[in-house]
Amino acid sequence: MCSRTNPRSSRTGRPRSTEADAAILEATRAALVELGWSKLTMGDVAGRAGVAKTTLYRRWGNKSELVVDAVAVLFDELELPDLGSLRADVEHVVLQFAALLERPETKTALMAVVAESTRDEPLRRRIRASIVDRQKRLVLEGRMRAQRRGELPADRDLPAVGATDDLIFDVIAGAVVHRALVSAEPVDGPWVARLSALLVGGLGAAATAGTPNA
């Protein structure tokens, strides 16, 4: 949750206030909702949290790091209940993800920190660790379920399975983000149905063809 890996053996001295941590992250989300990314300032967040600006800088080096931590927790709400079929599972998680992207705090923050990360390798790693990689579990779980149901063939070679998982993840997350933020059109039932049909159909075609390329 906090930025620095616990300060080297900070067993002595006054401990960091966990209330301040929570207040700052909450204030950051509120500021994102009201002001958006570009107009959010460290001083404003400090004021909302009832905290000195220096307290923010003791924990996070800059705005990007703070916002990543403030938003990351929202992504842990995503779940993948077993709905009985691969296609139903895909549709459900896509709709969940879309609802998350509709929230103003994530909508305005996500693209901004990714943009920033193209010039900031530590930030990119933080985003992956705090947000991206943790959601790949959904793809893994969905694929394994489909294999158990017999909707997808059992694993052929491991590298290909991992590569396909990564591909599906990029396709789903990328398509939803692009639809919601770039095309700025609704990620609604009909669209999700089309996307799911395309994916499930594509996976099925690759499976029946048995081509090593897919």
Next chain:
Amino acid sequence: MCSRTNPRSSRTGRPRSTEADAAILEATRAALVELGWSKLTMGDVAGRAGVAKTTLYRRWGNKSELVVDAVAVLFDELELPDLGSLRADVEHVVLQFAALLERPETKTALMAVVAESTRDEPLRRRIRASIVDRQKRLVLEGRMRAQRRGELPADRDLPAVGATDDLIFDVIAGAVVHRALVSAEPVDGPWVARLSALLVGGLGAAATAGTPNA
């Protein structure tokens, strides 16, 4: 190219310098390469272009609008030569798009302006008009070619065709962007082959199934 729709009947007075326009946009791209989005300032661009800062503000209201115009022209390089099959066409355009996203000026600018556009409706429209919508031609052309070749069935109902075009566009653009900027892994031959196989397979499955849902 320029920001304002030609100033209402500006037939009189000194005309805008087209050399300045070109110099500013070129300077903006150079600044993006060297500094990235967040450290790019209007004053810096003006200095590089050999132009007064006020001249920039006469043309563009803020950094985002300027950068959109500076980057938009790069996207017109995308082409779709007929390579004989739907899959080959898809692979080719994906690789082209990936190469474009590898350039530092587009990589750092694209996500940033999209992020900004979530709180700036005019900017969003500008992005769509200058960049996004103009590339949908590639999807249209590719689909029609595939239909002529018999790889895809002829149009059923028009709305469904348009919706599928939009879906394919979001999937391809979104997946490539996500792979390149979020996952930060290479959009190379093997990955593109997998993506193309997934798409072509999915489109084929939907076609043979003849379901109205896809």
Next chain:
DNA sequence: TGCCTTTCGCTACGGGTCGTAGCGTAACTG
């Protein structure tokens, strides 16, 4: 209990960017 360490809120600061205003000059029109 008293000492040490670290964090706390607060204030203040230099440095930088923003976006605008005002000026005199340059360029083009009729």
Next chain:
DNA sequence: CAGTTACGCTACGACCCGTAGCGAAAGGCA
């Protein structure tokens, strides 16, 4: 030539950044 608009230049108030220094607060430890 008069009228109009764009130009370069300078200067400005406003804002935000990130840091430093201060005394006070809150823990650990002997």
